[in-house]
Amino acid sequence: SVNPDIASERQTASFSVEKLTARLDGGAEQTRMRRAVVEAIECDPEFSRENQYFQSQNERYEAAVRKATHLQKKMREMGWTEDGPEYKYIYRALSGDVAFLLHRIFMRSISVLGSDEQIAKWIPLASQYRLIGSYAQTELGHGTYLQGLETTAVFDSSTQEFILNTPKISAMKWWPGDMGRSATHTVAFAQLYIHGKCYGVHPFIVQIRSLQDHSLCPGITAGDIGPKMNFEHSDNGYLMLQNVRVPRENMLSKFCEVQPDGTYVRRGSQQINYFTMTTVRISLISDEVITPLMKACTIAIRYSVVRRQSKLKPGEQEAKILDYQTQQEKLLPQLAAVYAFHFINDYLQELFNRAYREIQRKNFDTLPELHASSSGFKALVSQHCTSGVEICLRACGGHGYSLLSGLPSLYTKIIASCIYEGENTILLLQTARFLIKCFMAASSGQPVPPSVTYLAAVKPGKCPAKNKLDFLSPDIYTEAFEHTAARLISSTAAELQDLVQSGVKKHDAWNRCTVQLAQAAKAHCHYITVKNFAETVERLETEAGIQKIMKHLCDLFALHGIFSNAGIFLHDGYLSGAQMDMVTASYLDLLAVIRKDAVPLVDAFDFTDKCLNSALGSYDGHVYQRLYEWAQKSPTNTQRSPAYERYLKPLLHNTLSKL
């Protein structure tokens, strides 16, 4: 039986949920495949996440390893492969709560950075799990600034080996997943030294544990870095290296090589060593950032139509909390953002595929744009989705704060995405550097990539909108975003130039403009996201009501963006105060429109109850029963605490010593 308060929401959907699901999946065939994978995973009790919220870090780790090994068996049974189309659905069905994810990065590094011989040697071993790999880049003392890594790899031509060392405590590798307790091998990044000369950071395959008995290899100190805000399932580790020798063949050498006599040969850009990070950065946007916000929206919106609190009209029944404007204003912009980001992810994916084809041909020209885009969007989307999940959590009040709602763990996990694979502020500044360069190039008439041609024609102007309905025109709001992004980039470029011309050193000038540079980079990415959403809506089939509701969401995403960043649109008078009032009015009107389809819009994400793992977000809306049933299974109820006999009884019986 379904709670009538949620059932009624589904009867009035303005569009076909099934068709929208297919659109999100990339076609009905994809939807079918996804459901088959999810079904196969979820009906297998080995993959159950039922007790997850009650488990310790040790229990979570063990379960993750158990699932990862069981998954090997399952994949063989089902005929799924690591690089097959099913993998992303497997990952989604497991909610990433599985070990050996870094083993995949280990393999990807070798595939991208290794020579043909290295690939031929290591990939089969890794695919068959004859070893367990990891990826050791970050150190205690260095994260974002890779050039500063302190681990060294000194070439010894007499033995044809590299000697690896972490010469001080800050050089210790810190954070690599799968490394604290599981991995036998890792790709370690170290400063390459040949005959006393440093050639910068390079990747080396290093064995850290015995394949026989899993004991640490000579010269290796390794362990687990301890408790974290989330990722309890992952054995993020530390690693010290003391005179650890690896053969010359263990330096990944597709793009550069050390020859037997110590001659260093480069076959491509030094940048390519960071390419694994770029690929990871792009793939995480969908799996680790957008999907969690989709889940949070599903949970919070379903809860908000079964939770009734207070009265909208005196004498009436208490109202569904989603009928309050303030609740709509919290949740519906998040819903719109999820769709916006889903489509920008498609855009990025395409950009990546194009660039990757070029790189395979050793053409690195597209790397700067790819790097700038992947950096900027990773920062924008992870920041936005993290705060979106937090808003969803808080919008569910006390129940959102219970782990059983699923929202706290979504939050504590997604917040890490603002930090890992490039800290967001650093990433935005890398995007800004690209934008400033493009702006200078465009200003002097040089060619720039298509996504930034708009910088060539920055001019003052006014928004032509005359009433609130005008703001439902994608041309109107897209131009407002374009104008504002261009203005922020050009004015920051001007300020940089002014500072330099007034005698400030270039790097000082840069540092003094970084707050504004980061803001400009964000505005650029925001603009591209709005533009891409509007263009996507135009291309959608008009049938089944999908284009119409997506148009509403696109409008909401854009107007919420203007409403909540009003300052940058008003600053130069592009929008007037009166126009901002129109934006606000249209924005608030849209909330009431989209509210009607809110439940169907989250249903379209098609998460099963097991996948959501939330007492608040189930499809049937029976929230209170589920909270009560789940709470009873908590160890705080099933395990008796010694606290009563030891402390409470003596206290109450007044027999506590000296009392």
Place this chain on the structure above:
Amino acid sequence: SVNPDIASERQTASFSVEKLTARLDGGAEQTRMRRAVVEAIECDPEFSRENQYFQSQNERYEAAVRKATHLQKKMREMGWTEDGPEYKYIYRALSGDVAFLLHRIFMRSISVLGSDEQIAKWIPLASQYRLIGSYAQTELGHGTYLQGLETTAVFDSSTQEFILNTPKISAMKWWPGDMGRSATHTVAFAQLYIHGKCYGVHPFIVQIRSLQDHSLCPGITAGDIGPKMNFEHSDNGYLMLQNVRVPRENMLSKFCEVQPDGTYVRRGSQQINYFTMTTVRISLISDEVITPLMKACTIAIRYSVVRRQSKLKPGEQEAKILDYQTQQEKLLPQLAAVYAFHFINDYLQELFNRAYREIQRKNFDTLPELHASSSGFKALVSQHCTSGVEICLRACGGHGYSLLSGLPSLYTKIIASCIYEGENTILLLQTARFLIKCFMAASSGQPVPPSVTYLAAVKPGKCPAKNKLDFLSPDIYTEAFEHTAARLISSTAAELQDLVQSGVKKHDAWNRCTVQLAQAAKAHCHYITVKNFAETVERLETEAGIQKIMKHLCDLFALHGIFSNAGIFLHDGYLSGAQMDMVTASYLDLLAVIRKDAVPLVDAFDFTDKCLNSALGSYDGHVYQRLYEWAQKSPTNTQRSPAYERYLKPLLHNTLSKL
């Protein structure tokens, strides 16, 4: 030995840290007392929080009970009392990680709402811990809307008892601290029925567990609500009541009473029943909201001067991350906000003391302003401090994400303050209701409380600032905040009126303006905070550099507020775009000024290393060593996982069945 990178920060302090500490404490004598309490607590191993980040919910609960019982003994030894001046320091030293906090609320409820006889009967029992109390208000189905509580208390005149029931699952009490496993008694809020007529929500003392063997009393179902985002130490509980009878004398009856024949007598405002919530709301601002942000600032700022990453100037040593403008822009506004909120807390405390004196004399006139202020500031300050802690966490990169940094648990705890004791949006709307009323009154020339007299004279205007230095004048920025708050309140009032005049029902009109109403309430509280900070700075002694640095912080708080809410200041042209550029310039200049004193400014909070419990935030700045040492103590390193023998070995040895 102290890390030279942090030692150097202390040599250049522009003010006396010790004098500022005394100012924050309220005098040198208070500082001395605080340090004595902290010393006594911290040298006692029973109160150690050393293993906190490694403990399960059950272990945390047991430790909290152990500490609470030990504390009774300690207090007796030390001559401290529950309502003595030391208590707040005890709480601070324990970081609230102790049981029986709701026992205190239980006692406070009885003191405030009980008759003299009830106080005489229950308070001694509770003080001596002959019972353990709790406070049962929130239900599964009702939190903010107290009128909707579903628990019933029916008066049975034949036995002179009340019969309490939770008639459906949503009526179950849910969340009360100390109730899941510890409490023997609770103050339960229920709808009072006499002869079939409902008299609204009233508080009743109910015994739930035996004083002899702690078994649940007849008709009682109770337990723990399970895992939460934090508060693992607290046994937040659930409670079902089935025909539980309590004597007539158990209804707290200072302000209303049921006489033996069922006559209902009221002696004060119905509102007074919620007064306990108001007192809790005010006291939590300092203990649960401001203190955690002080800790987060201390940790993040100390870390930011010992963490070096990347280079500001080519060829130089890597720079302290606090030397980057973007890092300053994250942390220093939080530091300024902490000081602003410390001073607004003094203001609120004074408002409360005045109101409380009146209430004792049964004069309830000040309740509306007190309720509006406590609501609005609780919302503003908890929201701001929560996002401040999150910013501090993220500003420490990966290391901030480790539980060992202390930042994740500060965050997961403080975020609850946005929800409990009144959900923030609801609270802001209550403040807004008060403001709209005052605006209407003021507009028609009626008297209003002093804090809102500014609403009487809303007029258009322009900021007179001519250059960036003008924005360092408190008059200039305070007026900008005042103008903006008044504009938002008056324009929302006008919109409400327009809607009603156009035929929209009053409650509909209200709901359609709530987004703007909440924004207006926030602007009002923001304005009062800026004004109060500026006035406080003026009153400070000029000696020892304290007034000067506080003036900088006040400027920063104000200009950061304008910079990050630019839209509302630009909207009606009160500030022009050119003036906003001046604000930005002054704001960014201030960051560089305050950066120099950043470490002394957090040192002044005077947290011991044990109190911070952070591998990143220690006074001596030895971050990496501490992270490594602490990680080695983690159960993930000290307990062997069965995962290797069970899963990894068969996988690596290729003996997993069917593989």
